[in-house]
Amino acid sequence: MTREHEVPVIEARGVSKYFGAVTALENVSLKLYHGEVLGVVGDNGAGKSTLMKILAGLYPPSAGEIFVEGKLVHFRSPKDARDMGIEMVYQDLALAGNLRIDENIFLGRERVRKFGPFRFIDNAASLKQAKEHLEKLKIEVKSVRQKVEELSGGQRQAVAIARATAFDAKVVIMDEPTAALAVKEVRKVLDLIKDLKNHGISVILISHRLDDIFYVCDRVMALFRGRNFAEAPLAEVTRNEVIGWIMGNKSPVTQAAKIFDLN
């Protein structure tokens, strides 16, 4: 079931990124289709996070182009990307622990009420919408008035995901969302990703845990030393092959599968 003829919701073409003398990415391409969950794997330093931060507008690429729904875009900041529906859940979550849950969800996009020339934060609307959104995602918290620093790791992860999905996101990029979680919480986050997919949201999932990748992804791609290494629909690869990709080995089996493209 190749989707090559479709317009990807987001696409990177020939993206390179250099930090001084260090080459983080070299001529990397990525396509993500509507309602698809794409797993991105690779060893530490393979360039996964850098590529995601470029897609999310945090870094500008040194070379190459980004397209959103076929349109060339230039993100100057994460705000530009978010305005186009590209959201990212950072590995460190990027939450302000001293603020309430709803304040974190609406950070940078606060609900305001006009009062003459002034605009004041509409806390009532903010609390209500945050509560509704969390309920929609089946995220349980004692109260949306809680400060984020009072939450468990899994709850914080959930708040970060809630923030990424609160504003008609088209693409949600998640960088190692399960790395710091207890077993029970991992499953919740993965089910949340499946929910997003069912709502038509495309997801890019970076993970070291192949269990995660094989549980939620439709397709998996591997980066190796900052370059595209391999990719395949999930149904066409085995765990061992993906482990090989991460280490920089392409097994003959995979090559054959690609050449004959059984579907």
Next chain:
Amino acid sequence: MAAASPETITPSARERSLRVRLIPYIDRFGILFIVLVMLAVGTITQPDVFLSWRNLSNLPGQNAALAALAMGMFVVIVTAGIDLSVGSVLVLAMMTTAVLARDQVLPPLLLVPVPILVGMLVGLINGLGLTVLRLPHPFIVTLGTLNIARGVANLISGGVPISGMPEPVRFLGNGSLDLGFMQLPVSLVVIAVLYLGFWIFLQYTRTGRHLYAIGGNPQAARVSGVNVERTLVLAYVLSGATAGLAGLLLAGRTNSGFPNAGIGAELDAISAVIIGGASFFGGRGSVLGVLAGVLVIGLLRNILNLNNVPVFWQQVLIGVVIILAVFLDVLRRRAGSASE
């Protein structure tokens, strides 16, 4: 690393104990409790003088400059920053106004905004030094402007006191409104308006909340689309503005400009903010807390003066109070933290 998930925790004896349940209240009202204790001590030690109108009506004037400085300092500390220049900004604003008044360059009423604008200008320099020059910590750039502003204040005034402030400036610093039943100090009104304005700004505007977010996690603010640099510049401009206002109030109160004004005032302002419960690491604290911190310092000085305690002992005691207030905060955090 295996943190217990919330489902496994049932309310323990610990959570139900009185001590733990008191934490939120100590958190909110602890500092007000200290203020009440001080009022009691003042009343008991000097029953005839302390609560007299003559004494109480002096307090706002004596502490208005500190209150203004502390408000701006708080805004900066909320962002996990520091502004060491406020004492020098105070004197620069004061001397600029004094020189302009002496030379009669401006009509008296137009002199009123001058000190505030001077303060905003220095604040702008601080903010740009931090964000554009990317100096590593606000300590550095404000240490620089601490010296520069005081030097400039001495340069423009010749380093000598200048007396004589125009009527509008004296009115703000030293005037009072006749309400019939009482004389309301104008400086108290100025401070009340300032604090109310800042409370609304910090609590109910986007920029105000962004200041807290930056103090909590600047990276979170940045990736959420907050313009961190611009917001930080604003914080230092506001701190400069309130320092300028402090200079204006002090100039009005003393009807003069004197080059030694505001030496060490930045440390008093920081003390008030920290005693008021703000975190030095940013993101925590409230306008009410700052007010309480100013009251603690003001009342402490007042009570010690009334009891003829030498000024050197006052210094020692304020130091003790700073350490005690922060230690109480540490205790509260230790008791309230789930991770320990």
